[in-house]
Amino acid sequence: MSQTPDSAVRTYIQQHRAAFLDDLTEWLRIPSVSAQPDHADDVRRSADWLAAKLRETGFPTAEIWPTAGAPAVYAEWPSGDPDAPTVLVYGHHDVQPAAREDGWNSEPFEPVVRGNRLYARGAADDKGQVFFHTLGVRAHLAATGRTAPAVNLKLLIEGEEESGSPHFRTLVEEHADRLTADAVIVSDTGMWSEDTPTVCTGMRGLAECEIRLYGPDQDIHSGSFGGAVPNPATVAARLVAALHDDHARVAIPGFYDGIVELTDRERALFAELPFDEESWLRTAKSYATHGEAGHTTLERIWARPTAEVNGIGGGYQGPGSKTIIPSSAMVKLSFRLVAGQEPDRISKAVRAWAESLVPAGIRSEIAFTGSTRPCLTPLDHPALQSVVRAMGRAFEQPVRYTREGGSGPAADLQDVLGAPVLFLGISVPSDGWHAPDEKVELDLLFKGVETSAYLWGDLAGTWRRAR
Amino acid sequence: MSQTPDSAVRTYIQQHRAAFLDDLTEWLRIPSVSAQPDHADDVRRSADWLAAKLRETGFPTAEIWPTAGAPAVYAEWPSGDPDAPTVLVYGHHDVQPAAREDGWNSEPFEPVVRGNRLYARGAADDKGQVFFHTLGVRAHLAATGRTAPAVNLKLLIEGEEESGSPHFRTLVEEHADRLTADAVIVSDTGMWSEDTPTVCTGMRGLAECEIRLYGPDQDIHSGSFGGAVPNPATVAARLVAALHDDHARVAIPGFYDGIVELTDRERALFAELPFDEESWLRTAKSYATHGEAGHTTLERIWARPTAEVNGIGGGYQGPGSKTIIPSSAMVKLSFRLVAGQEPDRISKAVRAWAESLVPAGIRSEIAFTGSTRPCLTPLDHPALQSVVRAMGRAFEQPVRYTREGGSGPAADLQDVLGAPVLFLGISVPSDGWHAPDEKVELDLLFKGVETSAYLWGDLAGTWRRAR
Structure with missing residues (x-):
């Protein structure tokens, strides 16, 4: 060539x-x-x-x-x-x-x-x-x-x-x-x-969203009220935890609908590349691979859709401790998309999924902050x-x-x-x-x-x- | 009187x-x-x-x-x-x-x-x-x-x-x-x-801990590496989500061992108090009650042990978006304890539980920052x-x-x-x-x-x- x-x-x-x-x-x-x-x-x-x-x-x-x-x-x-x-x-x-x-x-x-x-x-x-x-x-x-x-x-x-x-x-x-x-x-x-x-x-394409969760009108004492009202930081965490199933597949209903699967020839071309997982991990500054079951690392990063939390925050993050139930929490999520996934459809699926996980007493705001087609x-x-x-x-x-x-x-x-x-x-x-x-x-x-x-x-x- | x-x-x-x-x-x-x-x-x-x-x-x-x-x-x-x-x-x-x-x-x-x-x-x-x-x-x-x-x-x-x-x-x-x-x-x-x-x-007594989770050595691009390495913010969220079961009971193995249960007389004394849940919610600045199944709000806040996340943080929390897998994340947890629960024993149970949930490729530091007996x-x-x-x-x-x-x-x-x-x-x-x-x-x-x-x-x- x-x-x-x-x-x-x-x-x-x-x-x-x-x-x-x-x-x-x-x-x-x-x-x-x-x-x-x-x-x-x-x-x-x-x-x-x-x-x-x-x-x-x-x-x-x-x-x-x-x-x-x-x-x-x-x-x-x-x-x-x-x-x-x-x-x-x-x-x-x-x-x-x-x-x-x-x-x-x-x-x-x-x-x-x-x-x-x-x-x-x-x-x-x-x-x-x-x-x-x-x-x-x-x-x-x-x-x-x-x-x-x-x-x-x-x-x-x-x-x-x-x-x-x-x-x-x-x-x-x-x-x-x-x-x-x-x-x-x-x-x-x-x-x-x-x-x-x-x-x-x-x-890959991209859909991004920020979810804000509001509980008590202000931070409240975890001794006086803990265990008896919903905690927005817990809800934020439960959303992130619910992103994936036990096989590291994205668990949002409808997420994989209609995606263009890899052909055998494409999988073979990927497999021919001089991929060394140890050196890839060094480039990723990471210490283990982890991803969707049934796929190689190259397939996971190039040809499979993903969900990642890019940021999460709520409550007291300073030195020492502060025994509160925080008033609010937020998560920033991004979804990488492959051919066959339309960002608009994915955004709707994410919104419906997130809203279904927000319990009574917590108010949510879900904003989609940008998207790109694959x-x-x-x-x-x-x-x-x-x-x-x-x-x-x-x-x-x-x-x-x-x-x-x-x-x-x-x-x-x-x-x-x-x-x-x-x-x-x-x-x-x-x-x-x-x-x-x-x-x-x-x-x-x-x-x-x-x-x-x-x-x-x-x-x-x-x-x-x-x- | x-x-x-x-x-x-x-x-x-x-x-x-x-x-x-x-x-x-x-x-x-x-x-x-x-x-x-x-x-x-x-x-x-x-x-x-x-x-x-x-x-x-x-x-x-x-x-x-x-x-x-x-x-x-x-x-x-x-x-x-x-x-x-x-x-x-x-x-x-x-x-x-x-x-x-x-x-x-x-x-x-x-x-x-x-x-x-x-x-x-x-x-x-x-x-x-x-x-x-x-x-x-x-x-x-x-x-x-x-x-x-x-x-x-x-x-x-x-x-x-x-x-x-x-x-x-x-x-x-x-x-x-x-x-x-x-x-x-x-x-x-x-x-x-x-x-x-x-x-x-x-x-109630109290046991507090801070869990720090370390993934990649630095923030890495969620497009290049997302879906293929573990994300410490996801692990932080999964820990918090795993604190409670579907009945809002604390799901840490051994957590309830040996606790002094309320007597019928104590439950009756609690029930005699002029408790109005709506006005209690206003005091709590909250919009719903939520807690351990089978217990009233007063029992939940006075006589039942709890687990709350007081703070969670990881990744990008500023304006706009940043499509990264964060290098680290942290959670601050506090546990309210009742008679029969020793903070030292609870700390050991929390540590064992948390360590069991940290996947390969993520390093954890668990520090117990203070405790008080009930x-x-x-x-x-x-x-x-x-x-x-x-x-x-x-x-x-x-x-x-x-x-x-x-x-x-x-x-x-x-x-x-x-x-x-x-x-x-x-x-x-x-x-x-x-x-x-x-x-x-x-x-x-x-x-x-x-x-x-x-x-x-x-x-x-x-x-x-x-x-």
Whole structure:
């Protein structure tokens, strides 16, 4: 599957490496945390920075697209060839919350290179993987002598991915005319490992909710009243405990209805990957595997739906003790979805299930805070095969297939634009997405640049636009 | 059961009412929160203040007794009569944590009178109920013309009750020679209501623990790893959910072994009280009753053991969402115990139960943070009957019997000193112990003063010391 690399591309990248890293570092300094309202200005600043940088790169059009929440950045660079396919690259410029005291070894928004790694919130998820396309397209032009890319290149870089993309669907629908594309390239996933380049063929969906439970009007004395009134923290715990049955299957009625089960061929492809559970556990910083009975770890994280509690809180959490029945408690839950599961239907099932478990005397508020549909690409799609070839040239290695356990709003693009969704990512599991000390491997980042540089020519040469 | 009040006592109390309230207010301003290390100086200041005030009251001896934690205050005032019984009054000068933002209508440590109520943390639990003895003994002397109380009066006012009295047993054992008494009067309980004076005949015990659960070494991405490794917040929730069975009985193996069941007479005495569940629920600020099947609400809060979660926490609790598997979670549990349950045995049962529920890959730390033994007084004890008569004179009403659902270290005094434990309290359920807007009813506070003024003479007159 590997192809011959292009020395002109490699030379160009080498010459522009330092400036590229300086620019990326500048962008990573902007704490564009979409989940925290006090960072709203930073998210806007991040969008402005990117739009300006894309114009500098050569995109004739680079615009800020406002939403009811955080703004997206849209850019386009027409090929000039009427038969060239149109490709829309998707990514996001917002990042997860991060604070030094969460366990970071350096400030999350002061990027630093240690060894051959760049550490910063967003280094891999997703600024690094958006930004490699800027040098990639310049290298493509330099190596081919073109003045415009071989494909009609569009970029849509949203600002709310880490908050569940609440306005993304609307944004895509509003601008559907300008976003039309023959294929969507999602640049927000990872590959198997430093040594095993892979392309991803599917992504899980996501439904998130927060459940607040209210008991007594105020904290009350557990000696005077304990044992005789319902405790909202107990109810919160019972909800979380009821998420799974004894086989670690999600116990919400209807949860598995209609899901697309793995084929034997897909299970075999998963099983062929050089998976070492011990080293996977080290990457997961965990000490045991635990999950749905009857499935391997890879099946559990890529192709099975899950329920996890992301946060739980209620009552006294400070030092010492406080013998109270708390007035309220809350849980934050997230559900990863696979093909065949619609977030709306899952949300209804979760609501009905939760309400059925709340006893008399406890008031509940259930809010669904974001959702993303799952998606899957056929293994034999011609554009997917272009990605595999471009990546093979960059890595000089065969490229294998994976899926992604995380979630992105790619399915909205698929639905609204009617275009297949492909995934191109160079992040590795140890990059620490959503965790302290997030980083990107610099060698892989530049393989991403190189893949981007090869991809547009391969796509234009092998796949003509639909008429 | 009511007796004739004494006009000399009432006149004396009326004359000294304002000064008494000024003094109590001064004491309540000291935020003697024993659970919070940054208030350690305040707890010491509270002890110093009280010792000085007891000397001013007339106690020839008033000392600070240090412990490995917060200091206690000890005072004694001999009767001079070789046949007089010795009574040890127990109370505490430390208070629960309190902050304005918890829902207080005024600063918790800036006492304020609204209506006929004094609002402050500690107003009822327990500074007000300790302090009424100071004016009580002065009124007793003024009305009887004595220069020393009719009984040998001792006070032991500890500083760690709200932290589970971790050093109280040691303190009592160290000073057992000086603490010898014929009866212990616990001045840290309540009565039925403003209209129904009662004496309490027993108090539940308490065992408290904090369980910390550690999963991944850091928060990890719920998309990349969710569904395949154990989540410590799920384990925390499953522990809390497993505390009770479907009949709201505590499901920890061995928990109910050996408990003293209620007699038919006690159940009948409980049932005779003017209990109105709707108004009790209002006092509990709650919207439904919920508890062990087969028992009334009064039985549940006074005579049945319970398990409650006082706090639970893990993962992301801020605004918005963060799709992680948290690195750790914790629960704070408390168990109310009844006669027949030893805290040490219960702690062992809780530890074994909790450890059995922690799956592979999760590390647990279980710390027992404090315990108190339960105790019960025989209904026909002569000293208990003195308390009933003194209270009847003050209130000019018959006095009934209750128990107390809360816990105090009274059983340690019973065990070490070999003395029966009696309970005298004028607090009412609406006083908001451990809650925002804690207060004491001023009318009842002065009935407490009056009861104290009658009690020493009644005890000395009807019950001679054991030889």
